[in-house]
């Protein structure tokens with residue numbers, strides 16, 4: 250069986266890494282020593298079972314990187330941190346409008362599918378590469394597995410929501426991370442037989458790499474103390490595409506930095522807006538002089554995990570960070586009006602505050618004054634989701 254997993258943007262890498270490892274583990278456990286490539290009648294010996302994906306398989310698991318994210322700090326560092334092999338295919342599509350990006354991925358991915366003729370493709374999450382590759386595959390009659398299926402924010406203006414709905418509607422195997430996903434898919438008429446509640450592959454990566462994160466020097470490098478700083482990530486178009494709003498966000502962070510040190514790894518999308526602002530003149534805040542407000546480049550997986558684990562508070566609009574902070578029991582304020590991951594609010598430490606920055610400030614001050622939300626770890630977020638997926642696919 251030949252399977253191609255797709256990665257495109259930063260949040261995809263930590264989801265595919267455990268799936269890749271689970272395929273390797275499956276092959277080792279089943280003592281696969283040789284493989285027959287499609288179109289060939291010869292059995293090729295597998296020289297070393299723990300070598301790269303495409304030589305270590307009875308299940309041949311290949312990785313296709315669309316190149317949606319291409320900066321070293323948005324992509325390469327994650328392959329290193331997550332011990333992923335170099336992608337078998339790199340489409341190099343880069344940035345563009347939604348239509349351009351999606352269309353370029355489709356054109357390039359179709360060539361790979363026609364050449365490779367996989368039995369199945371695996372897509373993860375909700376980025377443009379997810380819908381582009383699943384649509385390309387189904388049109389060629391190739392089966393699609395969607396990992397992190399069923400999540401719904403109910404906000405159709407969010408590009409990811411459209412990607413989620415469309416991808417789920419054409420997928421053959423839908424792997425769900427939390428119970429709300431089961432209800433959403435049922436409501437949309439997806440047959441139960443295609444839907445599997447398996448847990449959260451991103452949490453698989455987190456659990457696997459936590460010991461490494463504990464050895465990270467990142468807190469020392471930024472002179473941060475455990476449980477005595479805020480970690481901020483904001484990159485959603487709804488928050489950062491308006492320069493006026495970015496100014497307000499920076500003013501809020503400047504104010505909060507009187508209370509705690511703040512570290513804000515800045516996404517390229519947010520950075521381009523910040524760069525266009527003439528901050529010293531317009532905002533009366535000189536970021537270079539405020540040592541308590543650290544704006545820095547995007548940070549790699551292991552170091553970022555260390556920053557999340559040790560933060561007193563995380564302020565974010567990311568989907569994945571809501572889940573990671575819930576698993577780690579770290580206080581999280583989500584600067585969005587809705588979440589497709591309600592379990593992080595109902596069971597976890599996440600508070601959905603909305604985009605009104607006065608309310609964000611109020612909620613943040615409460616946490617910094619010790620008013621914490623207690624939480625628990627959602628069902629099946631146990632480090633074994635990828636193994637469940639591989640078992641189900643093989644069965």
Ligand code: UD1
Nearest residue numbers: 258259260317318319320323344345376377408409517518
């Ligand atoms: C994408 C995903 C979003 C995810 C986010 C994580 C979609 C619709 N959105 O948003 O769900 O949360 O990734 O980061 O797929 N850029 C660079 N270097 C890069 C990548 C991007 O400079 O390596 C800049 C480009 O100017 C680009 C902009 O960032 O136009 C946005 O990138 P894009 O991939 O379109 O979407 P994200 O905002 O990153």
